[in-house]
Amino acid sequence: MARKANTYLVHVVPGLEGVAQQEMQERVADTHVTDALSSFDERTSLLVVRSTAPPGDLLRARTVEDVFVLVADDKHVAPGRTGLAQIRKAIADSAMLEAAVSSAIAVRPRRKGKVTFRVIARKAGTHSYRRVDIQTAVERTLAARFPAWRLVEDGAWLEVWVSLVGERFLAGIRLSDHSMRQRDYRAVSLPAALKPTIAAAMVQVTHPEPDDVFLDPMCGSGTILIERALAGRYRLLLGGDRDPAAVEATLENIGPRYKPIEIRQWNATNLPLDTASVSALSTNLPFGKQIGSPEENKTLYPALLQEWARVVHPGGWLALLTSERTLLRRSLNRQEGLIADEEIPVLVRGVPSAIFTVRRARP
Ligand SMILES: C[S@@+](CC[C@H](N)C(=O)[O-])C[C@H]1O[C@@H](n2cnc3c(N)ncnc32)[C@H](O)[C@@H]1O
Numbered sequence: 001m002a003r004k005a006n007t008y009l010v011h012v013v014p015g016l017e018g019v020a021q022q023e024m025q026e027r028v029a030d031t032h033v034t035d036a037l038s039s040f041d042e043r044t045s046l047l048v049v050r051s052t053a054p055p056g057d058l059l060r061a062r063t064v065e066d067v068f069v070l071v072a073d074d075k076h077v078a079p080g081r082t083g084l085a086q087i088r089k090a091i092a093d094s095a096m097l098e099a100a101v102s103s104a105i106a107v108r109p110r111r112k113g114k115v116t117f118r119v120i121a122r123k124a125g126t127h128s129y130r131r132v133d134i135q136t137a138v139e140r141t142l143a144a145r146f147p148a149w150r151l152v153e154d155g156a157w158l159e160v161w162v163s164l165v166g167e168r169f170l171a172g173i174r175l176s177d178h179s180m181r182q183r184d185y186r187a188v189s190l191p192a193a194l195k196p197t198i199a200a201a202m203v204q205v206t207h208p209e210p211d212d213v214f215l216d217p218m219c220g221s222g223t224i225l226i227e228r229a230l231a232g233r234y235r236l237l238l239g240g241d242r243d244p245a246a247v248e249a250t251l252e253n254i255g256p257r258y259k260p261i262e263i264r265q266w267n268a269t270n271l272p273l274d275t276a277s278v279s280a281l282s283t284n285l286p287f288g289k290q291i292g293s294p295e296e297n298k299t300l301y302p303a304l305l306q307e308w309a310r311v312v313h314p315g316g317w318l319a320l321l322t323s324e325r326t327l328l329r330r331s332l333n334r335q336e337g338l339i340a341d342e343e344i345p346v347l348v349r350g351v352p353s354a355i356f357t358v359r360r361a362r363p
Pocket residue numbers: 190192193194195217218219220221222223224240241242243246266267268269283284285286287291292
């Protein structure tokens with residue numbers, strides 16, 4: 001018997017909507033993005049996803065920050081006070097709440113004692129009521145509907161997240177926890193360490209293959225290499241950095257895991273690797289803010305691209321992240337053998353940046 005489709009709300013870093021959609025459709029059977037509310041705020045875009053897969057399957061997506069099962073969706077909430085009444089009604093009348101709680105139980109075992117819950121409310125757009133008014137309205141409606149539940153400030157078993165984006169009201173029960181976006185593999189973090197979900201996107205856009213020889217030539221604390229290791233099979237992972245502290249941090253973060261993997265101290269403009277020996281390269285270049293300088297980047301970027309055109313084999317993918325978009329665009333245009341493909345805008349620690357996807361030309 002065909003599984004019934006459920007609707008989920010998925011949070012992603014603004015700019016990564018397309019990459020996350022691609023990853024979810026590749027990783028989770030019968031899963032489709034039906035709607036996107038981009039850049040809800042600086043940190044979050046919201047995707048509406050339909051899937052017949054078990055609730056836990058979506059938690060396997062690595063480019064996704066958080067997953068919720070939908071309990072209410074009202075597209076026409078008034079900006080005036082009647083809007084609050086509509087929100088109360090959407091929660092009070094929701095036919096999805098009980099099923100959503102079962103999905104939460106399926107993913108996160110029910111704790112002993114009373115069900116504890118917490119409401120997190122967010123709002124974008126102009127309304128005559130405040131974010132806290134929405135939160136209180138939802139708290140009271142849930143408490144009336146589930147008298148046995150207990151409202152708590154923190155550490156709740158059930159988190160109900162509600163978002164009002166202009167006239168659209170969406171509510172969902174959280175299935176993920178903080179480990180989905182923060183990961184627990186990082187023993188050592190360096191100042192310029194990349195957000196794991198962005199690193200996972202940097203892997204996804206290199207179209208991973210099981211026989212990949214995957215290179216991060218400026219690996220910092222190793223986030224991109226670890227995300228490649230957790231994204232699927234590979235033949236060899238290669239990483240390095242000119243900073244011995246970065247090499248140390250990467251070795252600490254990988255420990256005895258993810259073999260075969262080789263980490264070295266090197267200069268990425270002169271790599272001890274054979275020509276055309278790498279199938280995919282993904283790296284987070286120095287922005288010239290915390291590391292290096294805009295002046296240094298003017299000569300560094302062209303030198304890096306020349307060396308990477310040598311080591312990546314024809315047809316191979318490169319993913320390059322920087323805030324120096326003009327400089328990289330110009331350097332790519334001048335570099336023979338590298339074909340610029342897409343620029344995916346993304347905010348990195350609040351800095352407008354972009355992931356450049358690039359193909360190594362075939363002869
Ligand atoms: C933005 S950081 C990478 C952060 C990394 N993605 C992470 O998550 O930790 C850039 C790295 O490039 C390294 N780097 C800069 N110039 C280099 C060069 N010529 N050769 C090798 N590494 C270099 C820096 O030491 C720094 O660790």
